[in-house]
Amino acid sequence: MIKIFRTIDGHIHQLNEASEGCWVVLANPTATEILETANKYHIDQDDLRAPLDEEERSRIEVEDNYTLILVDIPVIEERNEKDWFGTVPLGIIISEDMIFTVCLEETPVLDAFMDGRVRNFFTYKKTRFILQILYRNASMYLHYLRILDKKSEVMEQKLHGSPKNQEIIELLEMQKSLVYFTTSLRVNEVVLEKLLKVESIKKYPEDTDLLEDVITENKQAIEMAHVYTGILNSMMDTFSSVISNNVNGVMKFLTTITIVMAIPTMVFSAYGMNLNLSGIPFSVSHDGFLIVILISLALSLVVALICSKKDLF
Structure with a gap:
């Protein structure tokens, strides 16, 4: 033009x-x-x-x-x-x-x-x-x-x-x-x-x-x-x-969650082993399943509180 x-x-x-x-x-x-x-x-x-x-x-x-x-x-x-x-x-x-x-x-x-x-x-x-x-x-x-x-x-x-x-x-x-x-x-x-x-x-x-x-x-x-x-x-x-x-924060949070979730996993893994029932705690109790669940949750809660105090969440 x-x-x-x-x-x-x-x-x-x-x-x-x-x-x-x-x-x-x-x-x-x-x-x-x-x-x-x-x-x-x-x-x-x-x-x-x-x-x-x-x-x-x-x-x-x-x-x-x-x-x-x-x-x-x-x-x-x-x-x-x-x-x-x-x-x-x-x-x-x-x-x-x-x-x-x-x-x-x-x-x-x-x-x-x-x-x-x-x-x-x-x-x-x-x-x-x-x-x-x-x-x-x-x-x-x-x-x-x-x-x-x-x-x-x-x-x-x-x-x-x-x-x-x-x-x-x-x-x-x-x-x-x-x-x-x-x-x-x-x-x-x-x-x-x-x-x-x-x-x-x-x-x-x-x-x-x-x-x-x-x-x-x-x-x-x-x-x-x-x-x-x-x-x-x-x-x-x-x-x-x-x-x-931000990536470090996400990784830290996921690692802490993994640690907390590992507690019940370990407990359930122990109860899932093929052993004699007489040697497993609460195996003969009518509320044994509920007791094991509550113990796992309590252990996870204690670990979560410890991690929280150390600012891992």
Whole structure:
């Protein structure tokens, strides 16, 4: 899908044809759309396809008539029938006349620009536009990290109950999301550092503060990801300890029950032996069976009381 936008009289408008100062959006483009864009605007097809590969690394490449910036952006993806987080590449291509963005899917990072919800946004101010995209990207990381933090608090509450397999799977998915975020934020930081040195992208004094904000926001996201990863690792260790402790408690209870039940079993086994009746206590008594039952129950009760005092139940 291809969309074309341009700032006219301070407002963003969608157009049918691209012209100087336009922003061309390619969201999960088809092979035909990539070929037509490459031929029309003299862009290498490989550079247009690069952001469509989920494993593509973040980088900056300077060509003769354009510059390619590849960064990782956060996305929501469904895993195990629940919404979790991952990352996909976003390509930003800056030519002399226009700016192009290429992504495997539509993303909230760019939706705010399309809807005109970003202040001081102009499609023809390419350097500022790049920095605004990168700032929005870092802000989305922070937003999703806060959501993960809230989910971890809910998981912590569940730890006080009886942990189940579902909680373990959710913790694993949270760890995966944090690993994706941490890795992507680190490579994005390298891209930001290189962006300061690329001469093909003009630097304007009025954008200096914005660039500093982008770097600061990205570093803050990295620190938050590290903190939440540490918290989640501690939670996983606690989870394992709770599960192990619960298993130990169950095993202790079952062992105690086995000991208590072994008393009547031993008594009944003795009375079940093929011996002379005269040698077996209470064998000639009319209430012998009831007496043996009561003695077995009494012995079991004494053993149960002893185990209870030693906190074995």
